[in-house]
Amino acid sequence: MLKKKVEKLMGNRFEISVVGPDQNWCIDKINLAIEEIKRIERLLTTFSNDSITFEINEKAGICPVKVSEEVFSLIQRCQMISKITQGAFDISYGGIDKKFWNFDLEMKELPDAETAKKSVELINYENIILDESQKTVFLKKKGMRIGFGGIGKGYAAEMAKRKLIENGVKSGIVNAAGDLTTWGYQESGQPWTIGIADPNLRTSIFSTFKITNTSVATSGNYEKFVMINNKKYSHTIDPKTGFPVRGIKSVTIIAENAEIADALATPVTVMGIEVGLDFINQLKHIGCIIIDDNDRKYFSNNIRLT
Template sequence: MGSRFEITVVANDSAKGEKYIDQAINEISRIERLISSWDPNSQTSEINRNAGVKPVKVDKELFDLIQRAIVISKLSDGAFDISYASMDKVWIFDGSMTQMPDEEIIRNSVSKVGYQNIILDKENRSVLLKLSGMKIGFGAIGKGYAADKAKALLIEKGVVSGIINASGDMNTWGLQPDGKEWKVAITNPMNKNKAFALMPVSNSAVVTSGNYEKYVTFNDKRFSHIIDPRTGYPTTGIISVTVFAPKAEIADALATSIFVMGIEVGLNRVNQLPKIECIIIDDKGAIHTSNNIEIDKI
């Protein structure tokens, strides 16, 4: 998935702990083989190859993941969309861009994007991408899903406590060996070498998405590497979003979506969802939180 996973388990025996971690790694690798759009042998690649041609029968696990992704797309008014993989690469965030792309090029870049054109057939458990050239990808949900599955496996094996860190997507359960709750540091986007808060996390996931490393600036306006899949334009106004949720999958998807939806709509949407909270930092450094967040600043 192009992500680094760090797995920590609390166990009485180091050999047993290593065995648990190996099992979690195997589970993450299994999911990658299923959902990776880079692996030509994956079912996701098979769906993409047959875009505009025919439906592809898939495993229930992948079908259900796509179905949940579409629910999030509807919830976010299309701010989250796994068919983002169809986007042309118009924006480059390596410092080489010297001017804004042409409006028509930007508009055309998202012509194949649209979750409405992902057709699911529950009876046959098949997936059809209606448009030729359409693609789906799980970059904004996949590593969170993998972390959830690895966590569930470890709990099933009897691991009472641990953390799975999927490149910043933190998924916790149980307590630290000293009996205290796990705490997650939230990076200060104005100074990424420092944290601005420590948040207690109990049997839940925390995902932070930021644009403080990949962006371009035109006419004194900063454009994030997170692209609105509906318009093709990069997001502006927000530099960091942290989402707390029972599962990393939903936290992963919402962290990206809130960038696109913006502060007001993003907070409004989160405040309507049970057991989900968020912290947003805007491009002026101001902190915005959902209703039930209290920040214990460092």
């Protein structure tokens, strides 16, 4: 049987689906996944004084912080993604000056270029210093902050999937607010059917496709944006200019791993259509679908959707 459970975790809607012999068995397994996601949230949250992420940020510019192998490895992978995206992905975005980019109804005008640039001056992944022998993390500049908003949901989904597989779940889906990972098959023996959201109408989809052992993540400007002088500005900030990116409504990444899919969606948005597609086309086993502000659709070389 197929059993689903929805829970608010990491500030987002998680839906966990598993195929199993009976309802009680499925519920027990789902609860294991929920506990794993809660564990990861305690590690990565910036809203709790008890999290290691909070401590790293508090010690910015002061001293290195010793972390677990898990956190160290995650930050290492983030640094690798920052390098291959030339900084379009950067977990040090947490230091951005929020007073310029609050994206609420009171925001009526854009800051000037110099002010915008200043608002992101602490964003620089190269100032996150990792000591592999000591397993420490040091933010070089005072005021720097890291955050895992660009990768955390995908990482949690991937870890929850791993926990479920370790406990005998052969088929399922972990959907972290649209960043999802699948394995195995439906009860019918068919692959899972996944829909890609229409950025103009979140409750609708523009295309579906069948997948298994595959992950999908979408980054879009339809959830958080501001209108200034009749132009839409998304919540995604280009870390190099300090201005919101424009021109793209949504980016969907298809990859084997949910963490990778989640982490690549935002930098492709920052890179733009041409550079973003060229970047994805150089990566093996990763696909990309982009919808621009005029609803034109663009596909990486290994995607064939209509």
